[in-house]
Amino acid sequence: MPGLYAAGEVAGGLHGANRLGGNSLGDILVFGRRAGDAAAAFARTDGATRAIDDAQIAAEQAALLQPLGGDANGSAPAENPYKLHEDLQLAMQDDAGIGRSEESLQRALAAILTLRERSARIRVAGGRALNPGWHTCREITNMLTISEAIVRSAIERRESRGSQWRFDHLEQDAEFGKINFVTRRGDDGMGVASVPLIPLPDRLRPLLERSRFYDAAKLPKGYLTETARAVGTRRKKK
Amino acid sequence: MAVVDQPKPSVDAPIEDVLTASGLTGETLTLRVLKGVPGGDTAEVAYQVPVVAGMVILDAVHYVQHNLDTDLACRWNCKAAKCGSCSAEVNGHPVLMCKTRVDDLPAGPVTVHPLKSFPLIKDLVTDVSRNYEVNREIPPFTAAPDDGTPWRIPQQDIDRLYEFRKCIECFLCQDVCHILRSHDYSDRFYGPRFFVRVASLEMHPKDVLDRRDQTRDQGGLGYCNITKCCTEVCPEHIHITDNAIIPLKERVADVHWDPVRFVGRKLFGRNAD
Ligand code: SF4
Ligand code: SF4
Ligand code: FES
Numbered sequence: 001m002p003g004l005y006a007a008g009e010v011a012g013g014l015h016g017a018n019r020l021g022g023n024s025l026g027d028i029l030v031f032g033r034r035a036g037d038a039a040a041a042f043a044r045t046d047g048a049t050r051a052i053d054d055a056q057i058a059a060e061q062a063a064l065l066q067p068l069g070g071d072a073n074g075s076a077p078a079e080n081p082y083k084l085h086e087d088l089q090l091a092m093q094d095d096a097g098i099g100r101s102e103e104s105l106q107r108a109l110a111a112i113l114t115l116r117e118r119s120a121r122i123r124v125a126g127g128r129a130l131n132p133g134w135h136t137c138r139e140i141t142n143m144l145t146i147s148e149a150i151v152r153s154a155i156e157r158r159e160s161r162g163s164q165w166r167f168d169h170l171e172q173d174a175e176f177g178k179i180n181f182v183t184r185r186g187d188d189g190m191g192v193a194s195v196p197l198i199p200l201p202d203r204l205r206p207l208l209e210r211s212r213f214y215d216a217a218k219l220p221k222g223y224l225t226e227t228a229r230a231v232g233t234r235r236k237k238k
Numbered sequence: 239m240a241v242v243d244q245p246k247p248s249v250d251a252p253i254e255d256v257l258t259a260s261g262l263t264g265e266t267l268t269l270r271v272l273k274g275v276p277g278g279d280t281a282e283v284a285y286q287v288p289v290v291a292g293m294v295i296l297d298a299v300h301y302v303q304h305n306l307d308t309d310l311a312c313r314w315n316c317k318a319a320k321c322g323s324c325s326a327e328v329n330g331h332p333v334l335m336c337k338t339r340v341d342d343l344p345a346g347p348v349t350v351h352p353l354k355s356f357p358l359i360k361d362l363v364t365d366v367s368r369n370y371e372v373n374r375e376i377p378p379f380t381a382a383p384d385d386g387t388p389w390r391i392p393q394q395d396i397d398r399l400y401e402f403r404k405c406i407e408c409f410l411c412q413d414v415c416h417i418l419r420s421h422d423y424s425d426r427f428y429g430p431r432f433f434v435r436v437a438s439l440e441m442h443p444k445d446v447l448d449r450r451d452q453t454r455d456q457g458g459l460g461y462c463n464i465t466k467c468c469t470e471v472c473p474e475h476i477h478i479t480d481n482a483i484i485p486l487k488e489r490v491a492d493v494h495w496d497p498v499r500f501v502g503r504k505l506f507g508r509n510a511d
Contacts, residue, residue, distance in 0.1 A: 082304035126309030129275070130360040133308025 002047055007035040017162020067122045067137040078123035081136040084115055088143060091115070096151050101167040105155045112148050119144060145190075152192045153181040261291040267340055268347040269298050271310065275360045282349065283307070289340055295350060296324050296335035299362070312362040319473055322408035326362050327351040332410040332471045353413040355424075366409055372428050375456065376435055381444045395443050401481060402438035404474040405431065411468035411478055417461045427458035430468035430478045437482035440489060454490045459483070 006012070009024050011031045042048055067081070091111035095104040119140060124133035159173035160166050179194040200208060267287045274280030285306050287298045296314055303310050314324040317336045324335040328350055329343060335350070356364035411430040417423050428436070436453050439445050453459045466479045476482070492499060 124308045130311035
């Protein structure tokens with residue numbers, strides 16, 4: 001989308017499979033600067049003034065205002081956005097945490113899709129001024145999208161890597177190390193595609209290859225597998 | 239990865255069950271929140287909130303938002319007493335809602351009101367933009383041109399500045415100070431938060447500007463009569479009055495009321511200080 005710039009962690013993917021606390025500082029500085037420079041340059045070009053489709057604006061406004069619009073359609077009762085938020089938290093916490101499996105992820109996906117249906121009926125009281133319930137309506141809509149993208153991609157990644165422990169695929173798989181999963185909105189919902197990683201510049205590759213995490217064969221014996229297996233068995237017993 | 243043994247509430251469990259799993263005490267708190275917008279009716283609305291062990295007032299406000307009144311406006315962000323957003327007056331005391339435990343308050347209804355010294359926007363949200371204007375009036379840290387030598391700053395100076403650096407801009411001190419609260423002198427009085435900022439700049443050994451006249455003339459430092467109410471409410475425990483305001487007053491007095499320096503300045507200019 002021309003003119004849209006991202007700075008910070010939302011720029012995505014910088015830290016690979018794991019993301020340690022404090023790493024975001026690097027993202028903030030590097031991408032803040034790059035996005036700022038690029039946005040300033042873009043603002044000076046002709047492309048910066050462009051016609052926006054009025055119909056799109058109207059549709060977006062209608063979507064935003066819908067939760068303020070009185071009764072929910074149909075016979076089903078209106079939904080409270082905070083309830084949806086809590087239910088989504090529980091579903092993600094229980095089934096899409098660091099330790100996950102195909103089974104748990106499918107459960108999470110089913111929960112998300114049900115919540116999405118319910119989200120069509122969110123209604124809140126009050127007006128547009130500083131109305132946190134209304135803000136939550138927007139947030140929950142976005143959170144459902146993000147959660148679905150996370151879960152669908154996690155299902156496809158049949159390996160354990162970084163902060164994903166797949167109880168049903170305990171090993172790191174070198175082939176998965178060469179691709180990213182990208183989610184796109186399609187006509188019939190969200191689709192996941194695998195795209196090859198952009199090769200690292202030559203000057204950086206030796207750095208990464210030295211890391212024992214780059215190549216599963218170099219991982220210390222028992223790393224991941226033992227702990228994950230223990231947690232996995234305990235979970236299954238429940 | 240924590241393994242939770244206790245039974246987990248199902249995804250569709252009502253909020254009460256979720257709370258039971260996380261420690262409902264069985265008590266009920268009556269929260270009387272001031273609701274309203276300027277020019278409209280403002281009135282206390284009473285809400286009944288089930289108390290959870292360790293609950294803070296911000297939790298109770300969130301319970302109200304989630305379950306009883308989704309339209310109740312309040313600012314918050316970190317829930318860790320670090321962002322300075324959730325300032326309010328609880329039982330009449332200016333506090334951070336996220337740092338005020340329900341079990342620390344006397345039994346009975348608890349009132350939650352917006353900060354009184356700032357214009358109301360809605361419910362618990364006030365317009366604190368005057369503070370940002372004042373902030374912009376204070377010239378920022380300015381060092382002498384770099385001459386290539388590394389800075390050496392004595393540890394005492396660092397410690398002194400670190401205290402002021404702890405400020406989270408909650409503006410509780412601005413709220414409680416009678417110069418702003420009762421006299422409404424926000425147009426001629428910077429307020430304790432900004433005396434802290436000026437002090438941190440004036441006491442920085444590498445800063446070369448002089449903000450003393452400005453602090454006296456536009457900042458209204460003289461209005462402060464050292465009641466220490468600001469110090470009392472500061473959640474970061476900054477000794478605002480003792481360590482920032484009084485030393486600033488002394489520095490201003492040095493310029494304007496020390497007869498020897500006064501004569502020196504008349505004869506030799508500002509550098510005679
Ligand atoms: S000590 Fe001064 S700044 Fe602080 S509350 Fe009292 S009058 Fe206001
Ligand atoms: S000095 Fe203390 S009370 Fe005042 S704004 Fe800073 S942290 Fe808050
Ligand atoms: S929510 Fe950040 S200080 Fe209370």
